[in-house]
Amino acid sequence: MPRSTLAVLAQLLADQEASIVKEWLETLSTGGQxxxxxxxxxxxxxxxTSFLQGLRTALAQDSNDTxxxxxxxxxxxxxxxxxxxAIQGFSPTETAMFVxxxxxxxxxxxxxxxxxxxxxLAGVVWxxxxxxxxxGLYTMDExxxxxxxxxxxxxxxxxxxxxxxxxxxDGVLALPLIGTLDSERTQVVMENLLQSIVEQGxxxxxxxxxxxxxxDTLTAQHLLKTVAAARLMGADCIVSGIxxxxxxxxxxxxxxxxxxxxxxxxxxFAVALKRLNRTVVSLKTDPRxxx
Amino acid sequence: MSTTPxxxxxxxxxxxxxxxxxxxxxxxxxxxxGLVDQTKIVTAASxxxxxxxxxxxxxxxxxxxxxxxxxRGVRLVFEDQGPGIPDIxxxxxxxxxxGNGLGLGLSGAKRLSNEFRIESALGGGTRVMIARxx
Numbered sequence: 001m002p003r004s005t006l007a008v009l010a011q012l013l014a015d016q017e018a019s020i021v022k023e024w025l026e027t028l029s030t031g032g033q034x035x036x037x038x039x040x041x042x043x044x045x046x047x048x049t050s051f052l053q054g055l056r057t058a059l060a061q062d063s064n065d066t067x068x069x070x071x072x073x074x075x076x077x078x079x080x081x082x083x084x085x086a087i088q089g090f091s092p093t094e095t096a097m098f099v100x101x102x103x104x105x106x107x108x109x110x111x112x113x114x115x116x117x118x119x120x121l122a123g124v125v126w127x128x129x130x131x132x133x134x135x136g137l138y139t140m141d142e143x144x145x146x147x148x149x150x151x152x153x154x155x156x157x158x159x160x161x162x163x164x165x166x167x168x169x170d171g172v173l174a175l176p177l178i179g180t181l182d183s184e185r186t187q188v189v190m191e192n193l194l195q196s197i198v199e200q201g202x203x204x205x206x207x208x209x210x211x212x213x214x215x216d217t218l219t220a221q222h223l224l225k226t227v228a229a230a231r232l233m234g235a236d237c238i239v240s241g242i243x244x245x246x247x248x249x250x251x252x253x254x255x256x257x258x259x260x261x262x263x264x265x266x267x268x269f270a271v272a273l274k275r276l277n278r279t280v281v282s283l284k285t286d287p288r289x290x291x
Numbered sequence: 292m293s294t295t296p297x298x299x300x301x302x303x304x305x306x307x308x309x310x311x312x313x314x315x316x317x318x319x320x321x322x323x324x325g326l327v328d329q330t331k332i333v334t335a336a337s338x339x340x341x342x343x344x345x346x347x348x349x350x351x352x353x354x355x356x357x358x359x360x361x362x363r364g365v366r367l368v369f370e371d372q373g374p375g376i377p378d379i380x381x382x383x384x385x386x387x388x389x390g391n392g393l394g395l396g397l398s399g400a401k402r403l404s405n406e407f408r409i410e411s412a413l414g415g416g417t418r419v420m421i422a423r424x425x
Contacts, residue, residue: 213312213316214333214337215334216338216341217392217396217399218337218392220393221392221393244327245326245330248330249330249331249403253334253338253402254385254399254402255393
């Protein structure tokens with residue numbers, strides 16, 4: 001029985017394509033798909049038509065198993081649509097509605113048609129519902145996947161952006177830390193700093209934590225490890241950017257950083273220059289001395 | 292004065308710890324806590340959330356804003372269903388840890404808050420309540 005039902009469904013889709021697409025588009029636009037202006041009517045129409053044609057081809061091959069190769073083109077199309085919906089900023093509901101809103105027009109078409117016996121109608125409708133549900137869920141999966149890819153890409157970009165080692169002077173490096181120091185990022189930070197110490201033969205590394213919102217025991221432990229590793233490589237560390245509230249909190253926590261620390265990066269830089277026997281002087285000489 | 296209803300957040304991954312910190316800071320700002328008090332409660336929350344995750348095997352935190360006749364503050368309750376703490380006074384000693392941390396988190400959190408209560412049953416999980424008043 002299912003064999004013929006599917007083939008007949010395919011024929012129905014072919015016969016009534018125009019009216020189904022028309023009704024589907026109406027349902028979609030009442031659902032607000034076109035209102036936001038993120039997608040235009042001709043584009044939506046093309047998507048609807050190609051989806052119906054894909055579905056028809058798949059059904060004509062006597063298959064209602066969405067995992068079968070017959071459904072590969074339809075699924076590819078849905079994946080593309082989900083991806084573009086995710087990028088265009090459609091909500092998950094709006095994206096899923098693309099497939100789910102086909103149910104009504106399709107069921108209407110089945111009712112209008114005389115291809116099915118009255119006593120088989122419920123079975124046919126049930127099959128259509130199952131099929132569209134599976135495809136709708138597939139759409140959601142794809143939508144979710146593309147959103148996650150966006151998030152993963154952003155995470156990578158952030159972790160790359162936020163760990164630069166800056167050369168302040170010959171032998172003086174600065175590491176401005178920004179954001180949360182979770183273990184994964186701390187690892188990257190530590191490697192970057194140690195590598196730069198070797199490359200530049202640095203004697204002093206300033207770790208600036210102005211941009212770290214919370215210093216708890218784990219953050220402190222990461223800092224201490226970085227300082228210890230730098231010391232083993234012959235570089236002294238100065239920790240700067242310890243704000244008053246952070247200082248008080250650290251005292252209450254019982255944390256001690258056995259390292260020179262300064263309130264601002266400028267202070268730390270001054271200490272570094274002093275250690276290197278250098279000083280910053282004004283270019284303008286005093287006019288009274290010239291006279 | 293309207294207070295935000297209590298909020299229960301999951302602690303399952305280290306990203307959740309970051310989110311808990313952000314939410315606690317938001318509550319602390321709403322309660323009118325000063326910058327130092329904000330930092331203290333956020334840091335204590337960070338320690339306890341990480342304990343919940345690392346030693347309790349994950350759990351939840353309930354954030355509530357408290358208002359005692361105009362005296363406002365933030366109360367946090369961390370709960371897990373982990374193995375529990377066999378010796379609480381020992382766990383509260385500075386430098387004692389069963390993991391590889393500094394052993395300052397639990398005792399530090401106690402010093403950072405105005406109220407601190409810990410209940411733990413072997414095999415029955417751990418519940419830590421802290422509060423910071425304005």
